[in-house]
Amino acid sequence: MSGSPAPSPASPLANPAEARDPDYFPGLSAAIPLGIQHVLAMFVSNLTPPIIVAGAAGFGYGSADPSQLIYMIQMSMLFAGIATLLQTVGAGPVGARLPLVQGTSFAYVPVMIPIVAGKGVGAMAALTTAALIGGLFHAVLSRFVGRIRFALPPLITGLVVLMIGLSLMRIGVQYAAGGVPAIGTPAFGAGQSWLLAGVVVVATLGLKFFARGIWSTASVLLGLLAGYGAALAMGRISFDAVGTSPWVMVPTPFHFGFALSASAIAGFVLTGFVSSIESIGDVEAICEGTARRKASDGELQGAVAADGVGTALAAVFGAMPNTTFSQNVGLIAITGMMSRHVVTLGALFLVLCGLLPKIGAVVTTIPIEVLGGGVIVMFGMVASAALSMLSAVEWNQRNMLVFGVSLSLALGLSLEPEALSHLPETARILLGSGVLPAAFLAIVLNLLLPQGAAGAEIAAAPAILAEGH
Structure with missing residues (x-):
C-alpha cells in the first residue's frame, strides 16, 4: 500500500489516476474519515431489515423483552463488517477486491415477512436456516455469473430494483403512522406520529440539498437524529433497555436454532439469484463510473461469491442476508476515491460496533414513527435508483x-x-x-x-x- 498523503475528502483529488486504483492507500488522515463516511451512508439501511423482520414476527418495538431484537441489530453490524472485509480483502475466489460495502439486504424482506409473520421468535429458526442454504447456493451461483450476464440487461435489473422499492413502501407508511408493532404509541395515523415522521423527512431533504460534505452524505442518519431529538422533547424516549443491556456481546452459533422449511428455502434460493443481479449492477457501476473500465468476470464472480458466503456466515449466527450497498457505490463516485483499503477501515469500525450491544439498545429506543420517516426516504430512493437504471433502456x-x-x-x-x-x-x-x-x-x-x-x-x-x- 502506498503511504503518500492525499487531500481531504471535501477537496479535489491531487492524483485522480491513483485514486481510481483499488490498491491505492491515501494515508490514515484521509482514509479514516472516508471510511467512517461509508459507515454513516449505510448505517440506517443496514439496521432497517432486521427491525422490520422482528416487528413482523412480533418481538420488535414495544415488546416486553427487546433482547432478541438487540441481538439481531448487533449481528447486522458485525456481519456487515465481516462481509465487507470479504469483499475488500478477499479470501481465495471470494471477494471482488473492490471498495464494495456489504449490508443487510432489502431484496429478501418481501420473502422474509410471510415466513415469520405473527409467529414469534420461533419462526426465526426456519428463516436463518433457509438463509444459510440460500447463501451457499448464492456462492455456487457466482461461478456461472459470466454465462448468465447476457440475460440481465438494464430492463431486468431496473425492474427488480423497482419492485424491491415498491414492495416495501407500505411498511414505511405504516411505521410513519405509528402502527403495529409500535406498542404504547398514539393511535394509528395520529397527528403526533406524522409530525415525528415529517421532522425526519424535512431534515433529511434539507441536509441533502442545502448542506455539504459529510452533512449531506449522512443526511438520512442526521434526519433520524433530528426526529429522535423531537421525540425526546415530547417524552417519547425510554432508556431502560440501554441500562440493562451488557457492554459486550459474543455471537452464538445457531442462536435461533435450526429448522428446515421447504417454502423458506425456496424463497431464499430464488431471492439469492435476484440479489446477485443487484451485485452485478453495483460492480459494473463502480468499475465503469469510477475506474473507467469494464468489470472483469473475476471481479463479478468474487463479488457474488462474497454475497453468498457473507449471507451463509451471517445466518449461522442469526443475522440477516447480505448484499452490496448501492448508496456506497454512489458515494465512491462523489469522492472519486476507489481505494478498497478505505472501505476496509469502515468495515473494522462496523465489526467493533457489532460487539457492543449498548449501541443496539440505543437503536431500539428510536420511536417507530421516526424510523418510518427514514425508511420512507430510503424506499423512495430505491425506486428512484431503479428509474435511473431504466433510463438506459430502449x-x-x-x-x-x-x-x-x-x-x-x-x-x-x-x-x-x-x-x-x-x-x-x-x-x-x-x-x-x-x-x-x-x-x-x-x-x-x-x-x-x-x-x-x-x-x-x-x-x-x-x-x-x-x-x-
Whole structure:
C-alpha cells in the first residue's frame, strides 16, 4: 500500500489516476474519515431489515423483552463488517477486491415477512436456516455469473430494483403512522406520529440539498437524529433497555436454532439469484463510473461469491442476508476515491460496533414513527435508483410489453395476496413477494420474445387510442 498523503475528502483529488486504483492507500488522515463516511451512508439501511423482520414476527418495538431484537441489530453490524472485509480483502475466489460495502439486504424482506409473520421468535429458526442454504447456493451461483450476464440487461435489473422499492413502501407508511408493532404509541395515523415522521423527512431533504460534505452524505442518519431529538422533547424516549443491556456481546452459533422449511428455502434460493443481479449492477457501476473500465468476470464472480458466503456466515449466527450497498457505490463516485483499503477501515469500525450491544439498545429506543420517516426516504430512493437504471433502456414496444406485463402481474399479486389463497404455502410466499415473479417473468419474456418491432398493430395502438380521445 502506498503511504503518500492525499487531500481531504471535501477537496479535489491531487492524483485522480491513483485514486481510481483499488490498491491505492491515501494515508490514515484521509482514509479514516472516508471510511467512517461509508459507515454513516449505510448505517440506517443496514439496521432497517432486521427491525422490520422482528416487528413482523412480533418481538420488535414495544415488546416486553427487546433482547432478541438487540441481538439481531448487533449481528447486522458485525456481519456487515465481516462481509465487507470479504469483499475488500478477499479470501481465495471470494471477494471482488473492490471498495464494495456489504449490508443487510432489502431484496429478501418481501420473502422474509410471510415466513415469520405473527409467529414469534420461533419462526426465526426456519428463516436463518433457509438463509444459510440460500447463501451457499448464492456462492455456487457466482461461478456461472459470466454465462448468465447476457440475460440481465438494464430492463431486468431496473425492474427488480423497482419492485424491491415498491414492495416495501407500505411498511414505511405504516411505521410513519405509528402502527403495529409500535406498542404504547398514539393511535394509528395520529397527528403526533406524522409530525415525528415529517421532522425526519424535512431534515433529511434539507441536509441533502442545502448542506455539504459529510452533512449531506449522512443526511438520512442526521434526519433520524433530528426526529429522535423531537421525540425526546415530547417524552417519547425510554432508556431502560440501554441500562440493562451488557457492554459486550459474543455471537452464538445457531442462536435461533435450526429448522428446515421447504417454502423458506425456496424463497431464499430464488431471492439469492435476484440479489446477485443487484451485485452485478453495483460492480459494473463502480468499475465503469469510477475506474473507467469494464468489470472483469473475476471481479463479478468474487463479488457474488462474497454475497453468498457473507449471507451463509451471517445466518449461522442469526443475522440477516447480505448484499452490496448501492448508496456506497454512489458515494465512491462523489469522492472519486476507489481505494478498497478505505472501505476496509469502515468495515473494522462496523465489526467493533457489532460487539457492543449498548449501541443496539440505543437503536431500539428510536420511536417507530421516526424510523418510518427514514425508511420512507430510503424506499423512495430505491425506486428512484431503479428509474435511473431504466433510463438506459430502449423503450420500444417489445421492451414496454416485457416490463409492463411483468410489473402488472407482480405488483398486483403483492397488493392482493388473497388471490393466491388456494395455492400451496411455498407458491404463496414466492409469488406474493412481488420481487421474484417480476424478475423471473421478465427474464423469461426477454429471452423468448423476438427483438425488434413488436408488430405494426401493437405499435400503432397508442396512437389509435389517443385519436379516440
